[in-house]
Amino acid sequence: MIKWTPTANDVGEDIPICFIAQTTAEYQSELRCIIVVVEERQSKPNIVIANEAPVLGGFLTFTPKGKNPDGTIRMDSRFKASQIYTGSCSPASSWKCHQGDCGTITTSEYGETDPDHPGDNCQLQGFVTRSLQTDKPFDLLDQDCCWTYNTEDLGSWSMIAHIDLGRRSDTGNPNRSPVTTMPPQIRVPQNRPTTYNLLAHDPDGDNVRCRYGIKNNLECSTCKTVPGFTLDENACSLSFSGSSSSGVYVFELVLEDFPRQNTTLKYHDGTSTVKYPMSLDASDPLSKIPLQFLVRVGDAVPSFVLGEYIPKYITPTVHHGTFIRTSLGKEFSFPVSAVSTKSQIKDIEISGPLNIEKTFEYDTVTGVGKAMIKWTPTANDVGEDIPICFIAQTTAEYQSELRCIIVVVEERQIESDVECTDTTMTLYVSKSSIKGFNETNLRLNDPSCLVTTNGSHIIASVSLNSCGTQVEETVDEIIFRNEMTSFDHPHDIITREHQIEIPFTCKFSRKSRLSASFEAHKSAYLSTDVGFGNFTYLFEFYDSSAFTTVIDPKTYPIKLKLKDMIYMGIKVRSSLSNIRLFVESCRATPHDNPNDPIYYDIITNGCTKDKTTKVYSGSLKEFRFGLQAFSFIGNYDQVYISCTVLLCGAGDNKTRCAQGCTDSYNRRKRSMISDTQRHFISQGPLRLAGNSSGCPGFSLNRVIAVALLWPLLWLLEL
Structure with missing residues (x-):
């Protein structure tokens, strides 16, 4: 030193x-x-701090934030500098004015993100506010020595950002740069072809191009392309052919945004310029920002199967490119889970904003690593699209795919409260805080569950294991999550972007509150439908084929052995006598979610699919069936049975109920008089208590009993 x-x-x-x-x-x-x-x-210097460790890359993005009280222009920039961890982390960035009027720095802060140092990496995130006298273009430059050891033996590094705050003719606002982030190092086995979708999101909806830097523009140190890698500039994806030698490779990229139509930028001095859409010869983007990082090509991996050596994401991990809305001061969190059966997951590395937090735990029995990522937006984050990326890594330095999400931070603070009991959670939302929204166009995770309203609040009350409520378990807590969202029209099946997203959560200590109520016998499902009034679905497990004794809810989770018969009954309570219950489908899932990507079909389109399933005689208002218990092959410790049910007018041969079992049933528009909407109901969990068949490989709390005797079930990739 x-x-x-x-x-x-x-x-x-x-x-x-x-x-x-x-x-x-x-x-x-x-x-x-x-x-x-x-x-x-100087009284307000640039952030100039000498490097104390070799760097691993970085980036800079910017957002105009309107005018200050004195008439100057406010611009916020965010930068990251990654470096080798040497016992402490200190900023390694020196963004100076290179060209134009760069204004003065009024506030700055920096901090370390993801401070666990699992790979001896150090990530430092910085936030800087500048006060500008003019909206004319300017450049910020960062140069220093030195890159960490790399195959190309690159020494010094250089990054430059081109910023143009002219007012756009298409949006009426100054341009915002693309946003991006990246973990310090990407690791890929020498023999495994892989494609990485780089995060290159533009808040203005512009097209983004990712290219290698140009040395004469000070965009990089040597600007070499890397053999064995292909950069798709328009898709912003980096593909590895699987043929390069082991080593550490430096990527010095530039992200450029182009408008989707000819756009004029107007400046306060009366001048203007025109920017054109992206094309093969386009060379004048709205802005340029750097993105530099390392890819470490390691030893060959013995198997390409996801979930063995290469970590595989499992439910409830979010998908790449997901947009999530949150508001000022509200804690935002999401879980990440990955499994690796032949290598131990040591961490979920994250790259995100200041003040982001992460907890990580690894289950040696299941091979699952779980992280909970939390972040609370501050006033500086309002109006921003904040990127967060994550990647799972094993002790053998194998990594999962790279996934990134965008968190849109709004100033709106929805007034809401959550009330938790041993069996229910209730969300109260103040109507005054969501003015302009139709309260009838609100749904929960399960859209068949209704919300209610009074004079001042919208209310959603659900039992802990119904209406799509998801259950997560940590070492210390059991966590129940659901979400109220809005949609454009009552009959929409999907929506591309929710206008309102209000997640609500109840947390209980495992030590003090671990009881059958959390393992969740489901209460009755209350429903209302045109022509049928109010009715209730009940889904129960029975102790025998006589269907006279319901299994006591206090004994949940129900423990079974392989080949034991599971007896289930679904009935409807209604004041109407001329109705008929129809069970259209049932499936087994390892989570309390009928849309879980991991499932096994028991009944489909009214037809039994499992060979051990037997339907018993019942009544028009009751459906009874049973099947032999089996185990999912995989790392799951509970299972639920989810069914889709509906009611029809008895004696009407044009209803779905009258069609019965059919693989070619035409899902025509339902009759508002003869059919109800389809409703999801579920019950569980069931848990394997022992192995009656003497087959090896099954243990309590590791393998789940439910749905099939002999077929092999495989995990569907997310």
Whole structure:
């Protein structure tokens, strides 16, 4: 560690410092030198902090934030500098004005993100506010020494950002740069072709191009393309052919945004310029921002099967490119889970904003690593599209795919409260805080569950294991999650973007509150439908084929052995006598979610699919069936049975009920008089208590009993 403190005699000087490493045999490394420019202290200096460790890359993005009270222009920028961890983390960035009027720095802060240092990496995120006298273009430059060891033996590095705050003719606002982030290092096995979808989101909806930097523009150090890798500039994807030699490769990229139509930028001095859509010869983008990182090509992996050596994401991990809305001061969180059966997951590495938090735990029995990522937006984040990326890594340094999400931070603070009991959770939302929204166009995770309203609040009350409520378990807590969202029209099946997203959560201590109520016998499902009034579905497990004794809810989760018969009954309570219950489908899932990507069909389109399933005689208002217990092959410790049910008018041969079992049933528009809407109901969980067949490989709390005797079930990739 080389340290030096300038004196008054050094002010205004360019002080050279050279260094060289030498062995006891008197062999020496290359000679390297740096220049230290000594300036007098300024009241509002640029962030200039000397590197104390080799860097791993970084980026800079910017967002205009309107005018300050004194008439100047406010612009916020966010940068990241990654470096090798050497016992402490200190900022390694020196963004200086290179060209144009860069204004003055009014506020700055920085901090470490993901501070666990699992791979001896250090991520430092910075936030800077500038006050600008003009909206004309300017450039910020960051240069220094040195890259960490790399195959190309690159030494110094250079990044430049081109910023243009002219007012756009298409949006009426100044341009915002693309946003991006990246974990410090990407690791890929030497023999595994892989494609990485780089995060290149533009808040203005512009097209983004990712390209290699140009040395003459100070965009990079050497600007070399990397053999064995292909960069798709328009898709912003980086593909590895699986043929490169092992080593560390440096990527010095530039992200450029182009408008989707000819767009004029107007400036306060009366001048203007025109920007054109992206094309093969387009060379004048709205802005340019750097993105630099390392890819470490490691030893060959023995298997390409996801979930063995290469970590595989499992439910409830979010998909790449997901947009999530949150508001100022509200804690935002999401879980990430990955499994690796032949290598131990040591961490879920994240790259995100200041103040982001992460907890991680690894289950040695299941091979599952779980992280909970939390972040609370501050006033500086309002109006921003905040990127968060994550990647799972094993002790053998194999990594999962790279996934990224965008968190849209709004100023709106929805007034809501959550009330938790041993069996229910209830969300109360103030109507005054969501003015302009139709309260009838609100749904929960299960859209068949209704919300209610009074004069001042919208209310959603659900049992802990109904209406699509998801259950998560940590070492200390059991967590129940649901969400109220809005949609455009009552009959929409999907929506591309929710206008309102209000997640609500209840957390209970495992030590003090672990009881059958959390393992969740489901209460009755209350429903209302045109022509049928109010009715209730009940879904129960029975102790025998006589269907006379319901299994006591206090004994949940129900423990079974392989080949044991599971007896289930679904009935409807209604004041109407001329109705008929129809069970259209049933499936087994390892989570309390009928849309879980991991499932096994028991009944489909009214037809039994499992060979052990038997339907018993019942009544028009009751459906009874049973099947032999089996186990999912995989790392799951509970299972639920989810069914789709509906009611029809009895005696009407044009209803879905009258059609019965059919693989070719035409899902025509339902009759508002003869059919109800389809409703999801579920019950569980069931858990394997022992192995009656003597087959090896099954253990309590590891393998789940439910749905099939002999077929092999496989995991569907997310």
